[in-house]
Amino acid sequence: MALDDPGHARCPGPAARDIILADGWHVPDALVAESYAFLGDEDIGYDRYVSPAFFEREMTHLWPRTWQWVCREENLLEAGDWLTYDVGRHSVLIVRGDDMAIRAFPNACLHRGTQLKRSNESGAATELRCPFHGWSWTLEGGLKNVPCRWDFPHVTDEAYALPRVKVETWGGFVFVNMDPAAAPLADQLGPLAEHFRGRWDLANRRVSLHLQKELPTNWKAAQEAFLEAYHVYETHAQGLATAGDANANYDIFSDHVTRFVHTIGTPSPHYTQAQTQQEILDKMRVDGVLVPEGRTARSVAAEKLRAQIGAETGVDLADYSDSEMLDSIEYHLFPNMCLFPGVSLPMIYRFRPIGMDPGRTLFDLMFLKLVPEGTPMDYPPDPIPVAAEQSYADAPGMNPGLGAVYDQDTDNLAMQYRGFQASAKRGQTLGNYQEARIRRFHQTIDDYLGRP
Template identity: 35%
Template sequence: MADDMSTLRREPHPISGAIYQELGDGRVRVDDPAKGTWGIFTSDGKWIEGDLTSADYHYLRYIGGPTLPAEKDIFWTMLPVGDLNPMSAFAMMPGRGGGDAQRPKVIAPYVPDPGKETPEGVRSSAHLPLEFFLENDRFKDRIPEVYKKSAPYPGGPKKVAVARFFEPKYHDLEMQHLWSKVWQMACREDDIPEVGDHILYNIGQLEYIVVRTAKDAFKAFPNACLHRGRRLCNHEGKKAALFRCPYHGWSWDIQGALKEITCEWDFPGVREDVARLPEAKVANWGGFVFINPDPEAISFEEYAGPAMIEHYAKLGLERRYKQAHVGKVIRANWKLIMEAFLEAYHSIATHPQLLLAGGDLAETRYDVFGNWSRLGHVNTNGSSAQRGIIMSEEQALASFRMAADVNREMMRVMIGDEVDDFSDTEMGEQSFNSLFPNFSPWGGWARIVYRFRPHGNNPDESLMEAILLAPWPKDRPKPPAAKLRMLEPDDPWVVADELGTLARIFDQDCGNVPDVHKGLKTKQPPYVIYSAYQESIIRAFHDRYERMLGLAEGE
C-alpha cells in the first residue's frame, strides 16, 4: 500500500455508497459499510481478495486507473487559453472560491425511472417541457427561433444486424455510396493559414490534397498523379507553388492547372486529358473546410439544413481558436465509437462519477433536423430519475439560471461584453450535436468537436479525433492552431492532458467500445436494439445509412 494515502483518490459510489479507495499500483479497495464487506480489485475490474467480489468496472478505473496531473484535472470549458483564464471568474463567484467547502456528494440507490406521458411521447419522469425554460429566460428577446423548435424522431425501437459493424462488404458499400457522396470535415481553415499550405485528408482508401489557393479560397484534389497514379504528396506542406510528382516530374499548380509534362514530345495528344487535376467539391462553414467527392452533390448549406446553420449563427465558430487536437486509433468500427457519443443514456453506467453532482442525464432532449441532430438542448443537470431524485420546477429554473450566469461570467473573461448579446438559453447550452455521417461540433460554449472515420479499409478499427475550439476575443489575432497529436492505440486518453477532464471521460467511453465490437461477433440473436427516444438519433443515423447504401430495414 502507498505510504501517503492522502495523495490517492477516494470517493463514495453514487448508487451503492461503497467507498472506493485507490491503493496505488493500479489497485483499488472497495468497502461497503452497509453490508460490512470489502474487496481489493485491479483498476480494470479483476478481483484480488476480500469477501466483496464484484465492483463497478468504470468506477474502479476512474479511481485507480491512469489519471491527469492535478493541475490539468480541469473541466474542459474552464481550461485556460493563453492568458485568458475563465477560472478566474469562476473562483470569485459566491460559494465557489477555492477555499470553500467541497460540495456534498449525492448518493442514492437505483430505482427504475417510470417515465411519463408528454405531448411528444413518453419521456423520463425528470422531463420538463422546452417551453418552460424558454418562457422563464430572462432575455427572451435574444433567443434564436431555432432554439424554440422541437423535432423528436418518430418511430419505436429499431433492430440492426451486427454484421453492419464488422463485415467488409459494408465497408465497401460505405466507400461506394457514403464516403464518395457526403460532405465531410477535412480540416480547420487555421490548419492551412497561408496560400499553398495543404493537408492530406484520408477516408478509407481515398486521399485528397486540401490546399488554400487564395485568402479565402480552398481546393481539394485526389492525391494521385494523372500519369501513373503515384501520390503527388506524401505529407502536408507549407506555401507550395505546385504539386510535382516524385516519380516522373509531372506537375500541376495549386489551382490544379497543368504546369509540365516532362518529355512531352513522347505524349502527343495527352495534354488535354491531364490539363487539370480533378476536384472534389469544397465548402467553408464555421472556420471548417469541408469536401465532397461527388461532383453532383448539393451545396453544403442545403445538406446541413437551415436548422444547423441558424443554430450556430451567433456562436462565431470561425473566430474560435483550436487549442487542442488529439486523435487515436480505436479497435472498433467507426460507427460504434461514434454511437457512444450520440446518446446520454449510458451515463449512469459508464460515467458514474458524474452522478455525485446529482444528475444522470435521463432528461436529455433529442432532436433530428434532417442530416443534423441536436442532443442535450436546454437541459438542467440536477435530477437523477434513475435514483428517484426529481428537481422541482423552481429548483430546475434556479439551476438553469445559475448555469447561464456561471458561463456568462466565465465567457466574459474570454470574449468580453459580447456575452450580453446572448439569452440564458444560449449561455447555458452544452448540446452535443452531430452532422451525418461523422462530424460532431458541440453547441454553446462547450469547445468540443469530434470526428470519426474508418481506419483505412479495416472495418475492425477506426480513427477518433477530438478538437477543443476555445472562444477568442474579436480584436486579438489567434495563436497558431494546435497540431494533431496522435496517441498510440494502447495509450489512455489522459496522456493528452491538454483535454482536461474530457480525457478521463474518453477513457471510460473508449473502455466500452472495443468490447462492444468484440461482443457483436458473438452476439445471439445477431442484432442490436436502439430505443425509441434516448437512442433516437442513432436510429435516425441508421435509417439514413440504409437509404444511402441501398440496404433493407435493419440489414
C-alpha cells in the same frame, strides 16, 4: 403508455426543455425547438459494423457522395498551404491557390498514381509535384511540367489537369464532396445553418486544442457512443448527481441533422438521494462559492463561468443563457461530425475509417473557443496524437476531469466491437426516443447505399 403509441413515452418529471425555460433566460429559439418522430423499432444488425462487404458498400456509395469537413479555414491561410484528408481508401488533397481560392483534388498523380502528398500531412508548396517522377501541377491544378515531355505526345494540358473535388465552406470549416454531381452543401446542412446563425456561428471561434485517437471499433459505433445520454446511467455514474440524462431532449430535424440536449447542474431522474443546491454545486466542482437563498446551483455555476471564460477570452458573455454556458448541446451532421454550440463544452467530433479495416476508426476531438470580434486568423495548433492505451487526460492542454470522462466514453468500444462478433442475437435493440438519433443515422446510410 399504450403499445400502439410507440415513441411517445418520456421520462417522468421535467425534460431538459422545461429546465432550460425555467432558468428564466431568453434563449435562442433553436435551443428549445422540438422535432421528433417515431422511426421504428427493428434491430440494427451487427453485420453493418463488422462485415467487409458492408464496409465496401460504404466506401463506394456513401463516403464519395457526402459532404465531409476536412479542416478549418485557418489551416489554409496562405497561398500554397495544403493538407490531405483520408477516409478509408479515399485520399483528397486540399490546397490554397495563388488566387487564394481553396481547391481540392484526388490525391493521386495522373502519371502512375502515386500520391502527390503523404496521407494525413500538411505543409506549404509552390506547386503540386509528384515525388516519384516529378510530374507537377500548379496550385490551381493545371499541368505544369512533364519531364521528357517529348515521350508523351499523347498527354495534353487540357486532359491532364487534375480532376476537381467539390469544395465549400461553412462556419469556418472546409468541406469536400467527391461526387461531381453533388448537391450544394446547404442541402446537407439544412436546418443546422439557420440554428448556428448569429452567436452560434463557429466561424467566430478558433481551435484551442485538437486531439486524435485511434479507436478499436467501427466508425459508426464510435460516434453512436456520443449520440445518446442513455449511457450516462452506467458509464458516467459519477455524474448522476449533477447531470440530466433520462430527461434529455432528442430532436431529428432532417435526414442529415439530429440533436440532443441534456442539462448540467440538475440531478438525473435516476438520482433519488436528497441534495441541497449547495451540495449540487459542490459536486460540480465549483469550489469556494455559496449558493444564495433562492438561487440554484445551476444558475450560480453558469454565473461563475460567464465571469471566468469571459475574462479568459475577452468575450462579453452577459447575454448567454445558463443552458449555453453549462449544458451538453450536441448536433450531429451526417455522416461523421458532431458540433457543440455551447460555451464551456465547445467540442467538435469527427469519426472516420482508417484504411479498409471496418474495426479501425480515427477520432478527432477538437475544442473551438470564443474569440473577440475582429480577431485575425492564425494557424491552429497541430493535432496531438493520443495512443490507444493512453488517457485523454495525458494530452497537453486537456482538462484532466474531462479527459477522464472521454476515457469512460471510449473504453467500452473494444468490448462492444468484440460483442458484435460474438453475439448470438445478431443486432442491437434501440430505445424509441433516447436512441432515435442512431436509428435516423442508419436510415440515412441506407438511403445512400440504395442510390445507383
